[in-house]
Amino acid sequence: MTTVEERPHTGFGRTLRKEDVRLVRGKGNYVDDVRLPGMLHGALLRSPYAHARILSIDTSAAEAMPKVLAVITGETLKGLGLAWMPTLSYDVQAVLATDKVRYQGQEVAFVIAEDHYAARDAVELIEVDYEPLPAVIDAKKALDPDSPVIRDDKENQADNHIFDWEAGDQAKTDEVFANAEVVVAEDILYPRVHPAPLETCGSVADMDPVTGKLTLYTTSQAPHAHRTVYALVAGLPEHKIRVIAPDIGGGFGNKVGIYPGYVMSIVGSIVTGKPVKWVEDRSEHLMSTAFARDYHMRGEIAATKDGKILGLRVKVIADHGAFNATAQPTKFPAGFFHVFTGSYDLQAAHCSVTGVYTNKAPGGVAYACSFRITEAVYLVERMVDVLAYELKADPAELRMKNLLQPEQFPYTTQTGWEYDSGDYPKALQLAMDMAGYDELRREQAEKRERGELMGIGVAFFTEAVGAGPRKHMDILGLGMADGAELRIHPTGKAVLRISVKTQGQGHETTFAQIVGNELGLPTADIEVVHGDTDQTPFGLGTYGSRSTPVSGAATALVARKIRDKAKIIASAMLEVSPDDLEWAGDRFHVKGDPEQAKTIQEIAMAAHSSLELPEGIEGHLDATTVYNPPNLTYPFGAYICVVDVDPGTGGVKVRRFIAVDDCGVRINPMIVEGQVHGGLADGVGMALMQVIAFDEEGNHLGASFMDYLLPTSLECPSWELGATYTPSPHHPIGAKGVGESATVGSPCAVVNAVLDAIKVRHADMPLTPAAVWGAMQGRPIRT
Ligand code: MCN
Ligand code: CUN
Structure with a gap:
C-alpha cells in the first residue's frame, strides 16, 4: 500500500493548520464575540422540576425592571403558532x-433586556406556579x-413509547443461538454523557425590519440544514435567511440540533426590531443541550467452544429524554447501531431497539458517536471480552x-452494511x-503474583462514516449530498467554497490540501470559505465524520473539473491537441517534451485573457x-490500553494506550493524529469519569465541571x-x-483493561x- 508520504506532487502532508494563525493568537471570532449596533x-x-404542570406564570415584576424590553412566555408563542x-x-x-415542563x-x-446582566436578573423575578408530578x-x-x-x-x-426498530434476521439468529455450544449474555449500559464543548451554544439574530432579511450568527455544525429548517418552521422565505456559523469552539455533535434558545x-x-444575542x-449547556448514549443493552453472543463467534443478539432500551430530537438519518431511529456486528465474520445477527421518553433533556446523537456507532462498538467489543472471560x-x-x-x-454484514x-x-x-x-x-x-493489579484491554472497531447515499438516507427529507465550488483567480490564487463547517477539525487546511493535491497549487494560495449560507453551496453539514468522505470528495471532483477545463485551455496556449x-x-x-508546459497559474491567467478559446469553452x-x-x-482500528489499578482504592491509572487507525489515505497526518489524540482522551473520560446522572426526582447531578468530570493531561x-x-475504493482520493474513530474505539479498550486487571x-x-x-467486592455500582 502506498502511503501519502510516498506519493509525488502531493498537497498532502503535515502542513501546519492555517486557521491556527488566528486561533492561537486569540483572534478567533466566536458567536459571543459578535456585537451588532443596538x-x-x-x-x-x-x-x-423534571416534571411539573405549569399552573401560572407571573412576569409583571420582570417586565417592570429597568432595561427590560420584553418577557416572552409559551402563551405568547402559542398566539404566534411557535x-x-x-x-x-x-x-x-x-x-x-406551555402545559408542562418535562425535564x-x-x-x-x-x-430581552439592554444587557446580559439585566436579562439574567429579570429571569429571577419571574414567578411560576408549578404542580410537581x-x-x-x-x-x-x-x-x-x-x-x-x-x-x-x-x-x-x-x-412513553417512541419507536421499535430492528435489523438482522431474527429467525436465523435464534437458530444459530439454539445450536451454539456456548452462549453468554450480559446487561451493558452505555451511560448518558455530554459532549461538553468548551464553547457553549448561542446565537445572535438580526432581523432587518425593512428588508425582512434574517441574519443568524449561531453555533451550528450544519448551517445550510438549519437555514432550511428555519424556513420550514417559521415560514420565512429561505432566500431571506442567512445563517452564519463563525468560529466554533468545539461541537462534537452537540451543535447539530436546533435549540429553543436559537429560536428565541x-x-x-x-x-x-433589534439584534438579540x-x-x-455552562450549567444551562450541560443540563439542556444534546446529550449522548443512554443505551441500556442486553447483549448475547454465541460461539463454539474453541472460540469461533457465530452470532450476536441484542435488545436495547434507548432513553431519548422528553422529546425525540436525535439527529440521525430518517430511516434509522437507532442511528447506525445495526453496525454492531463489528469487525467479525458472523453467521447471523439481530438487534431490536425500543425508544422511550423520560424526564430528561432531549438529544441522544452527539459526542463523536458516528450516529450511535459508539454504542454498537462498545456492545460488540464488551461482548467479545465477556466471551473471552468465559472461555478463558x-x-x-x-x-x-x-x-x-x-x-x-x-x-x-448480516445487518446489511457493505464494508468497502x-x-x-x-x-x-x-x-x-x-x-x-x-x-x-x-x-x-x-x-499478579505480587498482588499488583495490571490490566491489558483490547478493542477493535469498524465505523461507517460519510452519510450518505441519497437513495439510502436523508434528514427531515433532505438528501445527504454536498456541493462544492472552486474559483481560480487570474493570478492563480484559489477560493474553495464548501458546505461543511469546521469546529476545530482543521477544514481550512485539509480542504485546501485536497485542492492543492489535485491542481498543484500551494496550500497557502487556497482560501477555504465555509460556515455562511450566503457564501457557500448547499450541503448537510459536519457530523458523522462526513466532511472528508462527502465534501472532501466533492472538493477533489470540483478540482478535477477545473483540471479538465485547464487542459483544454493549455492545449490552445500550446497549440496542440488536448490528447x-x-x-x-x-x-x-x-507528451515527451516536459519543457513545453503551462502551469495552472499560467492557465488561470490565460483563461481570463484575450486568448482565443476552443469552441464551447467559456472563459475563466x-x-x-x-x-x-x-x-x-x-475506517477501522485496533486499540490496546494498559492500566494499573490500585488494589486499595480502585483508582485507575492509564499507563499506556496504543492506537492503530486506518482511515485510508491521510490528507494531513498531523491533523489526523490530533483528531485521534482528542478522541482517545474522550474515551478515557467516558470510561473512567464522565456521566450525566440524575436523582430519583430527576435533578441533574452533573451541571458543572465540578461534577461532570472531563479528562485532562493528568x-x-x-x-x-x-x-x-487501506484506501476507500470509491472515494476519489481514497x-x-x-x-x-478514537471516541468510538477507545472507551471499550479502557474498560476491557480495567476489568482484565480486576x-x-x-x-x-x-x-x-x-x-x-x-x-472488586462483587457489588457492582450502577449509575
Ligand atoms: N482527515 C484527513 N485524512 C483523512 C480523514 C480526515 O486529513 N483520511 C482530516 C479532515 O480533512 C479533517 C479532519 O481530519 O480536517 C476530520 O475529518 P473527518 O473525519 O472528515 O471529520 P469531520 O471533519 O466531518 O469532523 C466531524 C467529526 C465529528 S462528527 C465530531 S463529533 C468531532 C470530530 O470530528 N467533533 C470535533 N472531531 C472534532 N475535533 C474538534 N477539534 N472539535 C470538534 O467539535
Ligand atoms: Cu454523533 S457526534 Mo459528530 O456526528 O457531530
Missing part, C-alpha cells in the same frame, strides 16, 4: 413550555403501566481468530507489536459540483499511535473519515474508583 440580550428561565417546533426526528419539542432545565420564559428517570421503567405519561401533549400517546433569539429580534452558561481465552487471540479477512472485502475495504489482522498485529503484547502479558502474570498533453502534478506539458477557471456518495466509508498517557493505509466479567462505565472497588 444589540439586545436574551436570557432563558428554566424549569427547576410554542412547539419540529425536531430532526419528526417529533415536536416545546420552544417555551429539569427546560425553557420556560425568555427575557412524579418523574420518569429509569428508562427501563418508562414503559411500566403505572408510569406517568410524559407526552400527554401528543394525541394517541398513552405511554430570532423571535426576540422580530419582536424588538442569547448565549447560555486471550482477548487479542480471540479477536484475531474472528476478524474479517482482507479477501472478504467488499463485505456485506480493510485489512483488519494487519492493524491488530501492528498494535500488538507496538504494545509488545506477549511481554505485557508476562509482566501482568508476574505482578497530446500530460498532467505533471502542477502543469500540463506536451471555475466550477461547481454536487457529490452524492455511492457508499459510506469504513489522566491521559502519552498516546502511542500507529497507522495502516480517504475515509476519522474525526470520531478479573471481573462486566461492570458499567464510568469506572470511578468507587465503581471499580465495588466490582
